[in-house]
Amino acid sequence: MKELFEKARATSYKLMNLNTKVKNEALAAIARKLDEHRELIKTENAKDLKAGVEAGLSSSLMDRLKLDDKAINSMIKAVNEIKEQTDPVGSVVDGYKRPNGLYITKIRVPLGVVGIIYESRPNVTIDAAALCLKSGNVSILRGGKEAIHSNACLGKIMEEAIAEAGLPEGVVNIVPDTDRFRVTEMLQAKGYIDIIIPRGGAGLIKFCDENTCIPLVKHDNGICHVYVDKDADIEKALKIARNAKVQRPGVCNAAETLLVHEDVAGAFLPSFVECTSKDGLEIRGCERTLSFVDVKPATEEDWRTEYLDLIISIKVVSSMEEALVHINRYGSGHSEAIITENYTSARYFMDRADASAVFVNASTRFNDGGEFGLGAEIGISTQKLHCRGPMGAFDLTTTKYQVYGDGHIRE
Amino acid sequence: MKELFEKARATSYKLMNLNTKVKNEALAAIARKLDEHRELIKTENAKDLKAGVEAGLSSSLMDRLKLDDKAINSMIKAVNEIKEQTDPVGSVVDGYKRPNGLYITKIRVPLGVVGIIYESRPNVTIDAAALCLKSGNVSILRGGKEAIHSNACLGKIMEEAIAEAGLPEGVVNIVPDTDRFRVTEMLQAKGYIDIIIPRGGAGLIKFCDENTCIPLVKHDNGICHVYVDKDADIEKALKIARNAKVQRPGVCNAAETLLVHEDVAGAFLPSFVECTSKDGLEIRGCERTLSFVDVKPATEEDWRTEYLDLIISIKVVSSMEEALVHINRYGSGHSEAIITENYTSARYFMDRADASAVFVNASTRFNDGGEFGLGAEIGISTQKLHCRGPMGAFDLTTTKYQVYGDGHIRE
Numbered sequence: 001m002k003e004l005f006e007k008a009r010a011t012s013y014k015l016m017n018l019n020t021k022v023k024n025e026a027l028a029a030i031a032r033k034l035d036e037h038r039e040l041i042k043t044e045n046a047k048d049l050k051a052g053v054e055a056g057l058s059s060s061l062m063d064r065l066k067l068d069d070k071a072i073n074s075m076i077k078a079v080n081e082i083k084e085q086t087d088p089v090g091s092v093v094d095g096y097k098r099p100n101g102l103y104i105t106k107i108r109v110p111l112g113v114v115g116i117i118y119e120s121r122p123n124v125t126i127d128a129a130a131l132c133l134k135s136g137n138v139s140i141l142r143g144g145k146e147a148i149h150s151n152a153c154l155g156k157i158m159e160e161a162i163a164e165a166g167l168p169e170g171v172v173n174i175v176p177d178t179d180r181f182r183v184t185e186m187l188q189a190k191g192y193i194d195i196i197i198p199r200g201g202a203g204l205i206k207f208c209d210e211n212t213c214i215p216l217v218k219h220d221n222g223i224c225h226v227y228v229d230k231d232a233d234i235e236k237a238l239k240i241a242r243n244a245k246v247q248r249p250g251v252c253n254a255a256e257t258l259l260v261h262e263d264v265a266g267a268f269l270p271s272f273v274e275c276t277s278k279d280g281l282e283i284r285g286c287e288r289t290l291s292f293v294d295v296k297p298a299t300e301e302d303w304r305t306e307y308l309d310l311i312i313s314i315k316v317v318s319s320m321e322e323a324l325v326h327i328n329r330y331g332s333g334h335s336e337a338i339i340t341e342n343y344t345s346a347r348y349f350m351d352r353a354d355a356s357a358v359f360v361n362a363s364t365r366f367n368d369g370g371e372f373g374l375g376a377e378i379g380i381s382t383q384k385l386h387c388r389g390p391m392g393a394f395d396l397t398t399t400k401y402q403v404y405g406d407g408h409i410r411e
Numbered sequence: 412m413k414e415l416f417e418k419a420r421a422t423s424y425k426l427m428n429l430n431t432k433v434k435n436e437a438l439a440a441i442a443r444k445l446d447e448h449r450e451l452i453k454t455e456n457a458k459d460l461k462a463g464v465e466a467g468l469s470s471s472l473m474d475r476l477k478l479d480d481k482a483i484n485s486m487i488k489a490v491n492e493i494k495e496q497t498d499p500v501g502s503v504v505d506g507y508k509r510p511n512g513l514y515i516t517k518i519r520v521p522l523g524v525v526g527i528i529y530e531s532r533p534n535v536t537i538d539a540a541a542l543c544l545k546s547g548n549v550s551i552l553r554g555g556k557e558a559i560h561s562n563a564c565l566g567k568i569m570e571e572a573i574a575e576a577g578l579p580e581g582v583v584n585i586v587p588d589t590d591r592f593r594v595t596e597m598l599q600a601k602g603y604i605d606i607i608i609p610r611g612g613a614g615l616i617k618f619c620d621e622n623t624c625i626p627l628v629k630h631d632n633g634i635c636h637v638y639v640d641k642d643a644d645i646e647k648a649l650k651i652a653r654n655a656k657v658q659r660p661g662v663c664n665a666a667e668t669l670l671v672h673e674d675v676a677g678a679f680l681p682s683f684v685e686c687t688s689k690d691g692l693e694i695r696g697c698e699r700t701l702s703f704v705d706v707k708p709a710t711e712e713d714w715r716t717e718y719l720d721l722i723i724s725i726k727v728v729s730s731m732e733e734a735l736v737h738i739n740r741y742g743s744g745h746s747e748a749i750i751t752e753n754y755t756s757a758r759y760f761m762d763r764a765d766a767s768a769v770f771v772n773a774s775t776r777f778n779d780g781g782e783f784g785l786g787a788e789i790g791i792s793t794q795k796l797h798c799r800g801p802m803g804a805f806d807l808t809t810t811k812y813q814v815y816g817d818g819h820i821r822e
Contacts, residue, residue, distance in 0.1 A: 013739060017762050096784065102773060104783055111795050112765070194795050209624040213617075215796035216626070236818040243820035328424060350813050351428050354523070362513060362816025371821070372515055372812070373507065384522050384605050384809040385626035386797040398795040401783070402761050405773025407647040409654035410782070 001185045004140070004173055005113075005192035011170040012112040012138045020087040022165065023133055027083040029161035030130060031076045037157050041067055044153035045122070052146055060250055064121045065146055075126045081375030082130045088394040089136045103404040108397045110136030112194040115186045116378065117142045117208065119200035122150035127376040128197075129158055129172040135396035138171055140193065142186060144200075145178035187212035197391070199379045217386055217395075219379030221306045222252030222334035224364045227323045227349065229340035230263040236361055237264075237339040238271055243363040244337065246279045250308045252380060253335050253367040257303060258314045259323040262288070265316045269293045272314075281310050288316035303330040320345060328354050333382045335364035356382060356389035412596045415584055416524075416603035419549045422581040423523040426547045431498040433576065434544055438494040440572035441541060442487045448568050452478055455564035456533070463557055471661055475532045476557055486537045492786030493541045499805040500547045514815040519808045521547030523605040526597045527789065528553045528619065530611035533561035538787040539608075540569055540583040546807035549582055551604065553597060555611075556589035598623035608802070610790045628797055628806075630790030632717045633663030633745035635775040638734045638760065640751035641674040647772055648675075648750040649682055654774040655748065657690045661719045663791060664746050664778040668714060669725045670734040673699070676727045680704045683725075692721050699727035714741040731756060739765050744793045746775035767793060767800035 034041070045067040052062050088108050095105040114137045116128045125141055132139035143151040155174030162171050175182050186193060190213050198208040199219045208216055226244050228237045244255035260268055269292040273283060284298035295314070302313040303326070317323045320338075327336055337359040338349040346360040357367040367389060369377025374392030381387050387395035445452070456478040463473050499519050506516040525548045527539045536552055543550035554562040566585035573582050586593050597604060601624050609619040610630045619627055637655050639648045655666035671679055680703040684694060695709035706725070713724040714737070728734045731749075738747055748770035749760040757771040768778040778800060780788025785803030792798050798806035 013763065013765070016765070098782070098784060102777060102782075206624075213620040215794055217796070233818070239818060239820055247821055352424065354424070354427070355811070357812035357814055359814045359816060362814055362819035363821050365821040366513060366814060366816075366819065367812070371509070371513075373509060383626055385628070388809050389517075389812050398799050400766070401768035401778070401800050403768055403770045403773055403777060405770060405777075407644070407650060408773035408777065409650055410658055410774050410776040 001182065001189075005189045007170045008113045008138045008140055008173060009192050011168050012110070014168050015136045015138060015171065016110055018136055018167070020089075022167065023087065023136065024083050026133060026162050026165035026167050027079055027130060029165045030126075030158050031079040031083070033157045033161045034072060034076050034079070034126070038069065038072055041072060041150070041153055041157075044149040047149040048147050055146070057146065061120055061146070065150070067122055067150055071123060075123050078123075078127055078370070078376040079130045081370075082134050082393065085134060085375050085393055087134065088397045093399060100408065101406065102408055105402045106399050107402060109400045111396055111398050113138045113140065113192060114396060115140045115142070115189070115193040115196040115214070117183055117186065117196065117198045117200070117204065118144065119204065120144040120146040122147040122154060124199065125151045125154045125174070126158075128378050131376060131378050131393050131396055133162075133171060134393040137396055138173070140173045140175065140186065142175040142182055143178070148178050183207070184211060187214065190214055197378055215386075217379070217381050217391060218383050220382040221332050222254070222380075222382070223257070223304070223306050223330060223332040224253060224255045224335040225257045225259055225323075225327050225331060226255045226337045226339065226364065227259040227320070227327070228261060228264060228268055229320060229338055229342065229345050230261040231342035231345060232261070232264055232268070232339040233341055234264065234267050234271065237268055238275055240337065240339055240361065240363050241272060242276055242279070244365055245312045246276060246281060246310070247363070247365055249310045252306075253364050254308075255337075255364050256305065256307055256312065257330070258312060259317050259326060260289075260314060261320070261323075262316050262318050265289070265292050269314070279310065281312060284311065284313045286315040289314045292316070306332070320349060324349065324352050331355060333384075334380065335359065335367040337362065337364050356380065412593065412600075415551070416600045418581045419524045419551055419584060420603050422579050423521070423549045425579050426549060426582065427521055429547055429578070431500075433578065434498065434547065435494050437544060437573050437576035437578050438490055438541060440576045441537075441569050442490040442494070444568045444572045445483060445487050445490070445537070449480065449483055452483060452561070452564055452568075455560040458560040459558050466557070468557065472531060472557070476561070478533055478561055482534060486534050489534075489538055489781070489787040490541045492781075493545050493804065496545060496786050496804055498545065499808045504810060511819065512817065513819055516813045517810050518813060520811045522807055522809050524549045524551065524603060525807060526551045526553070526600070526604040526607040526625070528594055528597065528607065528609045528611070528615065529555065530615065531555040531557040533558040533565060535610065536562045536565045536585070537569075539789050542787060542789050542804050542807055544573075544582060545804040548807055549584070551584045551586065551597065553586040553593055554589070559589050594618070595622060598625065601625055608789055626797070628790070628792050628802060629794050631793040632743050633665070633791070633793070634668070634715070634717050634741060634743040635664060635666045635746040635748075636668045636670055636734075636738050636742060637666045637748045637750065637775065638670040638731070638738070639672060639675060639679055640731060640749055640753065640756050641672040642753035642756060643672070643675055643679070643750040644752050645675065645678050645682065648679055649686055651748065651750055651772065651774050652683060653687055653690070655776055656723045657687060657692060657721070658774070658776055660721045664775050665719070666748075666775050667716065667718055667723065668741070669723060670737060671700075671725060671727050672731070672734075673727050673729050676700070676703050680725070690721065692723060695722065695724045697726040700725045703727075717743070731760060735760065735763050742766060745791065746770065746778040748773065748775050767791065
């Protein structure tokens with residue numbers, strides 16, 4: 001690994017000043033080769049799927065692991081969309097002349113070497129590598145052992161494409177085995193890796209947090225709320241609340257708790273129970289909820305729980321203020337939505353719910369790099385440092401001051 | 412401390428949406444009260460100075476500790492300059508309408524609660540609190556024990572000013588004692604403190620790094636270089652190289668190593684030795700340097716050393732490329748300068764030296780919040796995550812997506 005790290009560091013200096021055109025040609029080559037190598041990808045992926053069945057992986061894990069034509073099309077689409085993005089590198093974000101005549105400019109530059117530690121989804125291998133390439137970074141990718149054959153194959157395809165586009169070797173690095181020790185080696189490669197992005201369960205995040213001095217961008221859990229305001233359009237509220245939970249219950253931007261204003265609880269709750277009964281949704285309600293509908297009782301623990309499943313908790317609140325206190329107390333700073341027709345309430349909520357993205361009259365499920373137009377995302381940051389929300393190519397850059405003097409010294 | 416943390420968190424929600432006018436009034440009140448309470452500040456500072464003498468603090472530490480009228484004027488000036496800055500909070504950094512009609516905006520918001528752990532300079536108490544206030548953050552300030560009376564006094568003055576301006580209590584919090592255990596408590600206050608900024612020696616940075624899961628912005632060491640190119644104007648080179656080291660040798664943006672192109676070594680080195688001899692500068696040269704001037708020999712260890720003293724190392728290089736390799740290998744990513752009259756060389760160097768700020772024909776000493784026009788700085792970040800270079804009010808904010816829908820659900 002030492003050798004890999006040293007090479008990555010050296011390669012990062014070569015990438016730092018690569019022109020957009022060259023990077024985009026490499027991305028185009030990756031998209032093309034993914035298309036050409038469909039059968040190879042499916043063959044290698046089948047090995048992982050077979051091992052997954054033998055290891056008794058859950059159906060949702062197997063679903064995430066699978067690379068069929070639809071999944072390959074999505075990867076190709078993501079790479080092409082990333083290619084179409086504006087190159088963040090080189091943009092001048094600030095600039096001025098100081099009273100003493102110094103010209104100061106602040107420009108965007110690549111981070112350098114980005115380490116990504118993730119769990120089973122092999123499409124992350126493509127998304128992460130493509131976003132790093134677009135932003136001029138060397139990537140070191142350490143995927144889960146369940147996807148080892150798929151990841152190795154995708155890595156090889158990218159390597160070929162990148163070489164064809166004339167880029168130096170070692171732009172994308174797949175960690176060659178999935179021994180847990182490799183994660184520790186990455187976490188300790190200070191001076192070689194500039195940032196580490198852990199993407200996975202709470203255990204992985206905690207392990208990274210406790211074992212590294214390299215700055216992390218954490219993609220932590222999602223305890224998201226939909227607040228149905230007293231001035232909500234009930235039809236919109238039903239549609240959005242259902243979508244936020246049911247459309248894909250196992251992801252971080254799915255809602256875990258509904259907060260319903262008491263004035264509309266009578267109109268909203270029975271219809272919500274009815275319209276989600278066919279979805280097989282389990283509902284856990286606070287005491288006041290139980291006076292409107294016949295559902296399981298919720299406990300304090302429910303407000304802190306990311307179900308990642310077809311379960312939702314509901315709390316009836318007396319005011320928007322009570323909803324906001326609940327959100328800022330139990331929320332994970334991921335995605336928060338208000339359903340209302342009242343302009344002032346919408347504005348108030350948007351300014352006060354403390355999260356990476358706040359929505360009015362839209363599903364929390366939109367907090368996503370693709371949906372926000374970033375092409376793809378390397379994850380959704382729930383920390384406030386560096387970037388917040390879907391992390392795309394822009395967030396894989398840092399800044400640098402370039403200062404132009406004429407013999408200036410400090411007095 | 413638990414109580415302090417909980418109050419800080421609650422106060423942070425109140426600050427989040429404070430209007431610029433109110434924040435600026437509080438800053439104006441701080442500047443005014445600093446001026447009114449000069450005698451009190453000097454009296455309290457005298458207690459620290461007395462204890463410092465008894466503890467045998469070095470003259471440079473005593474110098475940093477001292478609050479005389481000049482130092483008080485500087486603090487007042489910094490607060491006024493911070494007040495004059497544009498409020499970063501609320502600025503819309505991006506915005507667009509998606510094909511499905513969702514309006515997406517990305518705005519700047521405060522980080523929330525900022526913890527600052529610093530060593531003896533009491534002016535940091537004012538700079539840090541004022542920058543946090545400007546950016547809508549609650550600050551928790553833990554200064555060094557050497558400055559305990561000064562810091563407590565400055566804290567009380569700010570508290571008074573902030574209350575007068577009608578802001579909630581607890582916007583600025585001085586940790587009430589300087590027990591080392593308080594640092595650990597801050598480092599473990601996850602969920603209460605959003606970021607921690609350690610500002611001090613390598614020991615403090617390392618301790619923070621190893622004992623927290625809260626994101627850090629590190630203000631680490633400064634191993635800065637001045638590269639005298641073959642096309643340098645020798646007069647400018649002498650003036651800038653001397654200034655970069657001698658004007659204030661104990662600070663992070665001072666130069667530690669000169670890299671001199673072989674073509675100008677004969678013209679530059681003897682003059683440099685001569686013009687710095689009256690400064691008492693100790694020079695350590697590589698083997699090639701020794702063939703031009705009679706100075707101490709440098710070892711490999713010198714290239715890695717932040718002297719923070721009247722010592723400089725010199726290396727003669729055969730090309731700019733060799734200089735860049737040296738910089739990217741031994742530099743700490745702080746400040747790098749090239750002295751040249753050649754446009755292409757300047758451009759090449761500026762793009763390839765990997766540091767928070769790169770300079771052409773100007774002293775590295777300009778890498779400073781005040782010099783860059785930020786009013787003051789909370790430190791100079793040498794990490795790439797979140798912010799790089801002088802950290803001002805802008806860098807004490809994060810972003811938030813505000814998304815406006817009309818019943819949007821994800822298909």
